[in-house]
Amino acid sequence: MTDPSQEPPQELAISEQVAVYQREFPNVDPQVETIVSTLSRLSRRMSVAYGRHLNDLGISSPDWEVLKALIVAGEPYRLGPGELAKRIGLTPAAMTHRVDRMAAAGLVTRSRDESNRVRVNIELTELGREKWLESMRMAAVFEESLLQDAAPEERTELAAALDRMLRRVEEDQPDAQGRTDGLDE
Helix, strand or coil: CCCHHHCCCCCCCHHHHHHHHHHHCCCCCHHHHHHHHHHHHHHHHHHHHHHHHHHHHCCCHHHHHHHHHHHHHCCCCEECHHHHHHHHCCCHHHHHHHHHHHHHCCCEEEEEECCEEEEEEEEECHHHHHHHHHHHHHHHHHHHHHCCCCCHHHHHHHHHHHHHHHHHHHHHCCCCCCCCCCCCC
């Protein structure tokens, strides 16, 4: 028998959470709060699921971010460390540490730029590309299961609504880029 004191606390149902918010702040719009709270909880749970998938592949979420940035750069899947750090939102020192780890794991390589011997390039390896592709295959299965109950027209409407919400946040908070660094200072 498990000790109940060792079990994680149960999260309130969204409706219960919204009821508490309404009790404490009567002006809250329950429909808006339900949507936002659901999106927040969904985002956290999806992050955990993606993290588990990546862990199964032997890579971390930060590794995946680097792999993605190199893929997005296009062939030959190569960027300078400064550009890579900028695209991911890291300091150059943090990027160096991450690249060191990833190079040791065989996911990326460092090489001198032939046209400018001072410049270093970070390049995706075949192993790094395979890990990224496998993560995408796993994500596609997971994401399809998330949306299995939504009809195509509902998916279209949901995608459009979420895109509008994202654009609104990006317009209001253009420097946020999904990072919370420095907010607790």
